[in-house]
Amino acid sequence: MKSCRLLLFAPVLLSGALVRAAEIPALWAERVKAVVAVEFYVESESERRPALSYGTLADDKGTIILPAAAVDPRVAPDQLKDFKIHRAGEAASIPGTYLGEDNLTGWHFVHADPKLLSGLVPITAFAAKDGAPSPVPALAEEVWGIGLRNKDEDFMPYILMSRIGLIQSLPQRSAIALHEVAAPGLPVFNRDGVLVGLATSSFGQSYLQFSRPDRGASPVILVNVEESSVFPLAEEVLPYLGRIPKSVTGRPLAWLGAYGLEPLDPDVAQFMKLDSQGAVVISEVLEGSPAEKAGLKDRDIIVALDGRPLPRLKPSSVVVGYVDRELARKLPGDQFGVTVLRGSSERIDAKVTLGDEPKLIRETSRKYFDRLGLTVREFVYGDAVALRVKTGELTGVVAHFVKPNSPAAVAGLHADDWIREIDGVEVKTFDQAVGRLAAIEADRDRTDFVLLVGRGGETAVLRVKLK
Amino acid sequence: MKSATVKLSSSRSIFALALVCALAPAHAAVSRGFSQLLDAVVRIDVREVTFEEGGKHFSAGIGSGVILTADGLVLTNAHVASPRAVEINITLASLEVVGAKLVGWDHWTDLALLRLDRDEIRRRGLKFAHAEFGNSDKLFAGETVYAVGTPYGLTRTVTRGIISNTSRPFEDPHGIDGYETGSFNTWLQTDAAINPGNSGGPLVTEDGKIVGINSRGYAGADNLGFAIPASTAQPVVAGLVHDGSITRSYIGLVPGALRDLSSFYSVALNVGVLVNSVDPGSPAAKAGLRVGDVLLAINGQKVDGRFPEQLPPIQNLIASQPVGAALRLTIKRGNDTHDYSVMTEKLESRIGEEWAFEKWGLSVRKISRSDARERQLPDETGVLVIGVQPGFPADVAGLSRDDIIMKIGQQPVNSLETIKAAYAAYEAKPEPMLLEALRFRRVSLYILKP
Numbered sequence: 007m008k009s010c011r012l013l014l015f016a017p018v019l020l021s022g023a024l025v026r027a028a029e030i031p032a033l034w035a036e037r038v039k040a041v042v043a044v045e046f047y048v049e050s051e052s053e054r055r056p057a058l059s060y061g062t063l064a065d066d067k068g069t070i071i072l073p074a075a076a077v078d079p080r081v082a083p084d085q086l087k088d089f090k091i092h093r094a095g096e097a098a099s100i101p102g103t104y105l106g107e108d109n110l111t112g113w114h115f116v117h118a119d120p121k122l123l124s125g126l127v128p129i130t131a132f133a134a135k136d137g138a139p140s141p142v143p144a145l146a147e148e149v150w151g152i153g154l155r156n157k158d159e160d161f162m163p164y165i166l167m168s169r170i171g172l173i174q175s176l177p178q179r180s181a182i183a184l185h186e187v188a189a190p191g192l193p194v195f196n197r198d199g200v201l202v203g204l205a206t207s208s209f210g211q212s213y214l215q216f217s218r219p220d221r222g223a224s225p226v227i228l229v230n231v232e233e234s235s236v237f238p239l240a241e242e243v244l245p246y247l248g249r250i251p252k253s254v255t256g257r258p259l260a261w262l263g264a265y266g267l268e269p270l271d272p273d274v275a276q277f278m279k280l281d282s283q284g285a286v287v288i289s290e291v292l293e294g295s296p297a298e299k300a301g302l303k304d305r306d307i308i309v310a311l312d313g314r315p316l317p318r319l320k321p322s323s324v325v326v327g328y329v330d331r332e333l334a335r336k337l338p339g340d341q342f343g344v345t346v347l348r349g350s351s352e353r354i355d356a357k358v359t360l361g362d363e364p365k366l367i368r369e370t371s372r373k374y375f376d377r378l379g380l381t382v383r384e385f386v387y388g389d390a391v392a393l394r395v396k397t398g399e400l401t402g403v404v405a406h407f408v409k410p411n412s413p414a415a416v417a418g419l420h421a422d423d424w425i426r427e428i429d430g431v432e433v434k435t436f437d438q439a440v441g442r443l444a445a446i447e448a449d450r451d452r453t454d455f456v457l458l459v460g461r462g463g464e465t466a467v468l469r470v471k472l473k
Numbered sequence: 474m475k476s477a478t479v480k481l482s483s484s485r486s487i488f489a490l491a492l493v494c495a496l497a498p499a500h501a502a503v504s505r506g507f508s509q510l511l512d513a514v515v516r517i518d519v520r521e522v523t524f525e526e527g528g529k530h531f532s533a534g535i536g537s538g539v540i541l542t543a544d545g546l547v548l549t550n551a552h553v554a555s556p557r558a559v560e561i562n563i564t565l566a567s568l569e570v571v572g573a574k575l576v577g578w579d580h581w582t583d584l585a586l587l588r589l590d591r592d593e594i595r596r597r598g599l600k601f602a603h604a605e606f607g608n609s610d611k612l613f614a615g616e617t618v619y620a621v622g623t624p625y626g627l628t629r630t631v632t633r634g635i636i637s638n639t640s641r642p643f644e645d646p647h648g649i650d651g652y653e654t655g656s657f658n659t660w661l662q663t664d665a666a667i668n669p670g671n672s673g674g675p676l677v678t679e680d681g682k683i684v685g686i687n688s689r690g691y692a693g694a695d696n697l698g699f700a701i702p703a704s705t706a707q708p709v710v711a712g713l714v715h716d717g718s719i720t721r722s723y724i725g726l727v728p729g730a731l732r733d734l735s736s737f738y739s740v741a742l743n744v745g746v747l748v749n750s751v752d753p754g755s756p757a758a759k760a761g762l763r764v765g766d767v768l769l770a771i772n773g774q775k776v777d778g779r780f781p782e783q784l785p786p787i788q789n790l791i792a793s794q795p796v797g798a799a800l801r802l803t804i805k806r807g808n809d810t811h812d813y814s815v816m817t818e819k820l821e822s823r824i825g826e827e828w829a830f831e832k833w834g835l836s837v838r839k840i841s842r843s844d845a846r847e848r849q850l851p852d853e854t855g856v857l858v859i860g861v862q863p864g865f866p867a868d869v870a871g872l873s874r875d876d877i878i879m880k881i882g883q884q885p886v887n888s889l890e891t892i893k894a895a896y897a898a899y900e901a902k903p904e905p906m907l908l909e910a911l912r913f914r915r916v917s918l919y920i921l922k923p
Contacts (some may be wrong), residue, residue: 039875044568154895271871274918277905305909305916349885394849427765430807456737459766462889463849464727465750469734 008469014142016118030150033166033199039127041192043092043154043161044072044102044116047084049058051374051381051407060154060191061091061116062204063128064247068120071101071247073191074112075207076473082368083254084307085359093126094154109259109336115250128272129193132201133244133356140240141180143202149189150195151205154231166233166440177328178242180206194237201244203237259363260336262344263295264288264302267329278307284316285309288346288380292396297344300358306346309353309442313343338362365389372406377447378470379412380405382425384436394459395425402426407460417470420461427458446472486704506681507619511631512602514674516564516623517587519551519571520884521557524827527834527862531559537674538563539552539683540588540603541710543560547573547588548710550688551580554587561587564628565601575718579709580652580822582701585673586713592774605741606673607682609661609702612636620665620698623672634665634696642781643699647693648689652824654911657721657789658705661685667698676700677802721792722817724800725755725846726762727789730781735891738767739804746787748804752846760803760815768808770803792820823847825865828889829858830896832903833921834865839889840877848877855911856886870919872910879916899923 040063047053059076063069073448077086089102089369100122105115134140137333143149150167170182178179179201181194182208188194196202252258266289275281288306291297309315311332336342364387374381383406390397405423408415425433428446433439446455459466495688517536523530536553540546547563554561554575561573571593578585593599612618616636624630639660648654667690678684685700712719728862729749735742748766768776772794778789794800796819801812825839829850837856845853855877863866872878883897899906903923910917 089781090510165810182572189841268915268917270918271921273870273920274907277920287910287916287918289914430765456734467729467734467735467747467749467765 017282026330029199030165030197033195034150034152034163034422035133036127037193037195037199037414038152038163039095039125040096040129040132040150041154041163042126043094043157044070044076045088045092045099046077046102046104047087047091048081049087050374054410058157058472059114059210061124062191062193064115065128065130066120067462068123069105069247070116070118071191071431072113072114072116073205073207074107074114075190077107078112079088080368082370082372088403089116091116091123092161095159095160096374099318104254106254107256108246108249109256110331111246111249113246113249122467129201130244132193132195132199133240134161134200140244141200141202142173142179142239142241143196145173146169147460148197149187149202150185150197150327151237152192153186153189154192161218163354163406164330168235170338175317175324176238176444177317177324177331178238178317180236180238181235181241183235186230186235187237189232190234192432201240203239204243205237205364207234215308232381235416258338260333260338260340260342260360261296261363262333262342262358262360264308265292267308267326269325270307272322275322279373280309282318282319284322284328285347286325286329288314292391294359297356300344300356301354302346302356303348304345306354308344308346310345311347318422333360336360370406371436373436373443374407375443375447376409377472379409379415380414380419382436382439382443385424388452389424393462401435401450402433402460403408403436411471413472417457417468418466419457419468422461424460426460426465427456427459429455430458475511478791482667491714498785504680506605506679507677507679509602510539510604510675510677510681510683511512511621511629512566513604513767514538514603514629515540515547515789516567516628517553517673518562518564520847522828523557524838524859526860527617527829527836527865527867528831528860535623535626535670535753535892536672537619537670537687538588539673539686541677541703542599542603545573545591545594545601546576546714547587547589548675548688548706549585549587550582550685550871551578551652551654552688553673554585555580555650557650563589565599566629567600568628569597569599571597571599577713577719577890579713579719580649581657581719581721582647582709583654584686584701584706585709586638596797597674604677604681604717606632606707607678607680607684607704609684610662612639612678612684614638617679618663618665618684619677619679620663620666620667620671620674620700622687624666624668624670626670626812630671632666633699634663636661637697638662640782641699642785644785646823649756654823657784657785658701659785659794660688660699661702663687663698663700664696665698666696667700671698674875720796721820722794722796722798723755723820724757724817725752726757726768726791726815727751728768728778728784731767731779732783738805740767740769741807743777743779743804744775746776748785750766750858753849754845754846756815756818760813761801762802762813762815763806765806766803768802769805772801773803775908791817812874825857825868826889828893829860830867830892832860832865832900833867834894835867836860837878837889837892850877850911854885854887856889856892858910864923866921867889870908870921871917872919873910876910876912878908880907882907 042061044059048154061070061072066072086104090099091102092099100119102116107114153164155162166186168187171184173181181436194203242382245368267286270285286308291302340360344356370384372383382403385402403425454471457468511732515538517538520533537546538549561610572590573587576586620632637918642663644655671687674687684703690698729747732748745767784822800815823843825841827838829836836859838859840855858876906921908919
């Protein structure tokens with residue numbers, strides 16, 4: 007069937023396709039050795055959920071990269087348990103260790119003992135040889151990649167093949183194929199077997215559609231989560247394979263403190279004579295942030311970074327991702343040149359000394375109280391920003407999880423409620439809250455306790471009955 | 474016209490049936506008072522303007538009302554006749570139709586007062602009766618009451634039921650076309666059938682005295698209707714006659730029922746009300762009141778807010794203080810009891826003035842002080858987009874409902890006048906115009922192009 011189709015196309019598009027087609031099974035058998043299936047568990051208070059992702063071997067030291075979508079960003083690294091790595095087509099697994107997420111690529115890194123990975127080949131083995139630039143596939147060029155079947159079929163590898171429909175900066179240079187070409191996180195090759203890219207999460211294939219402002223009118227589309235048709239090009243992949251996070255939290259993370267970056271609409275850009283480049287509006291400059299210290303203001307329009315004008319990307323919303331990536335290349339303490347327009351005519355070159363990203367929700371301390379049915383976590387800078395309260399004094403704790411039908415749930419507590427007082431006494435720190443809740447939980451004679459919580463702009467007093 | 478005649482005759486026959494059923498067991502209802510009441514009930518047809526979907530639109534509705542005075546004051550619901558009304562026609566008991574004007578409205582109690590066109594009445598020699606208020610405070614659950622009105626356009630329909638509950642608390646922050654209602658009064662609940670169109674008609678006792686103004690019912694439920702008590706309506710009527718509006722005070726304290734928390738706060742049973750929320754930037758916040766405080770007394774007058782039914786009267790006590798007066802609030806916090814002085818402000822609705830800019834296909838509502846507080850905006854700058862018309866400049870620029878326009882050109886939008894002036898300039902000479910708008914705290918720029 008497949009060869010029939012190739013035969014049909016051969017005279018028109020690819021002279022010599024018949025000759026090369028015969029090589030693909032051999033190329034495929036060799037390249038399957040660069041991919042693995044990775045199983046792990048996401049553990050929470052009430053459940054242990056299995057997860058499956060696909061990975062590509064990045065080097066010969068046992069480093070495996072998983073696509074950004076492999077892990078929910080709200081999940082804390084210590085909730086990820088029991089990584090198991092399967093070779094394509096093998097039921098047996100070897101243990102792996104989670105190394106963290108790289109902020110720039112979004113990849114999750116996993117490590118396994120290289121001795122146990124013997125016989126596998128890093129993806130670099132299939133890059134362009136002798137320092138030659140990575141090939142950029144041409145429009146309509148045929149590309150192929152690897153998919154993996156599910157666990158019940160021992161993650162058996164299979165081939166996917168399609169043609170290039172479009173190459174676009176999103177903001178990474180990415181190819182969009184006509185059909186699925188690889189499982190997300192797995193490599194894509196050209197007819198010669200040279201690496202041309204790494205498939206991104208399958209959400210990418212609907213990226214353009216989802217980026218439309220009038221999404222309401224778009225039809226609902228089914229996303230194939232096991233296969234993808236979008237892949238950042240090899241030039242966006244190979245230079246970053248070594249970005250193994252220095253810590254499981256992904257730190258160090260550079261912090262600018264410009265909240266709500268909004269792209270300039272093309273009509274507005276034209277009106278402001280910025281139509282040859284990109285621009286983003288800073289909705290708010292956060293309190294105490296490096297951006298504020300460097301003199302940036304709410305509603306400044308960023309037009310250049312480190313002296314280079316922002317590129318004109320399509321759709322214009324992609325430029326926000328560009329700014330985020332430029333920032334992610336930096337480290338805390340680095341200088342970041344941010345050129346902004348202010349008001350109708352002012353142009354300001356700000357030199358920002360980047361800071362350390364304030365503690366993220368996924369890094370917060372947490373404590374679960376089973377009898378109360380509640381997990382509390384630290385209240386962090388991001389919570390204060392979301393609630394629009396002063397970021398200088400971070401008090402109280404957040405209900406991170408409320409167990410259904412537990413005393414806390416029956417009292418009306420919701421996840422994300424901000425707990426300000428316990429039994430009428432203000433909660434200043436996480437440790438205080440944990441101390442008081444632990445005492446309440448341990449006291450079997452307690453009949454009830456009272457929480458003062460904030461929810462959005464409102465507050466409520468909740469009485470939690472224990473008996 | 475023909476269908477209208479059919480409608481009228483059929484409604485008459487229903488009326489007759491209802492009267493027969495109602496009167497057979499209760500002869501007191503054929504009192505002179507009751508028949509006078511029937512002659513005072515009117516049908517109200519309202520045409521009003523709305524500023525939705527980027528344009529001015531007109532909609533029509535039917536309600537009920539009752540004539541209160543010989544000079545033609547008609548009481549109805551605020552959700553029947555509001556300042557948006559452009560044409561009001563009243564069908565008298567004689568089936569003659571006469572025009573009317575809005576005297577004033579009060580969405581907080583869902584009441585509006587109209588006046589019949591006196592010149593027209595005199596010229597045409599029209600006659601009508603007027604009804605009197607009864608004492609709604611003396612009602613008891615189980616007492617027989619009648620609802621009179623225009624359900625589904627069936628003019629002069631009488632239904633009978635009982636008072637199901639004399640003080641039902643029911644607060645709705647968006648109840649009257651988006652306006653707040655029910656914070657300052659409890660409601661009479663009745664099982665007398667109340668349907669759409671009954672709104673604004675009277676709930677009366679057997680002697681024909683008005684004890685309530687029928688207002689709302691649970692859709693889909695069987696005979697769960699609600700009426701504004703006469704004791705609430707009477708002072709509102711007096712205020713509307715006098716000023717055309719009701720002025721209330723605001724301090725930004727949201728009360729909560731203490732229920733079984735009395736022991737936790739170490740207050741005696743049936744004393745105090747919980748401070749459930751304090752509006753940011755409000756007088757109560759400025760005075761230092763905090764959530765979790767217990768309010769014991771207002772100007773020395775003890776308050777009891779143990780149950781939700783008791784909260785509207787407490788809210789009303791605060792609201793009925795003069796604007797700009799210093800209130801002495803006795804507050805218990807922890808083991809300490811202190812007096813706080815809170816300066817009252819004028820109560821305002823969250824809903825600001827609305828307007829439509831038809832060539833832009835844009836309808837807007839001014840951000841009010843309380844809207845700004847609710848949305849945590851720094852001040853009252855801005856107008857809220859309440860509608861855009863597809864294919865018109867505002868829609869093409871990318872604006873959508875719930876965006877807040879903060880600037881037009883380089884001019885902050887401090888009032889509707891700012892944007893009206895920009896629109897006038899655009900009408901005179903259509904040129905691209907730059908807008909700045911907020912969408913969920915995010916700032917975007919837009920171009921309105923001719």
